[in-house]
Amino acid sequence: MSTERTVEHPDGRVERITENDRAPAPTIVERRSGGGMGGIVALIIGLALVLVIGWFLMNMNRNDAIESNAVAGAAESVGNAADNIGEAARDAVPERATPAN
Template identity: 80%
Template sequence: MPTERTVEHPDGRVERITENDPAAAPVVVESRRGGGLGGVVALIIGLALVGLIGWFLINMNRNDAVESNAIAGAADSVGGAAENIGDAARDAVPDRQPPAS
């Protein structure tokens, strides 16, 4: 609550002074603190992101292995087909006897 007082100076001046008492004024301190839920949510999202990236990297490695195995299988198949063609060509030509001299 403000305090008013009057001061009379020797030269005849009258001064009115109003003072606010800092002890009487209420002090309001506002503090907002989170419950830490935001940090927990961020941690869960971060772990999920790391897991997702790891899953993609592992699948990419598996896909490379599957592709390599498919190429190797195709090469074996082509080799087998070439062998069959060679056998068929050899069987198609009759044996020739050397000419008599």
């Protein structure tokens, strides 16, 4: 008759041992290893993803600010041009003489 037992080690390894009582047979040990590396890799990938998304959001915010400043500068230039045209028109018209009563 064969006896099967499972041994769990503190480091997470699991051994399944099968013993045969009829004849001295070799002990079969099955090991499961590699626990923990998948979690570390997933954590690193997640952190890199967060950093890339943050970088894109910061650049988008910076581009919006640059665009807003450019629009404000253009509006100010248009205002200055209108003032200059108004002054030129005022200077081009000769002053009228006021009629004497």
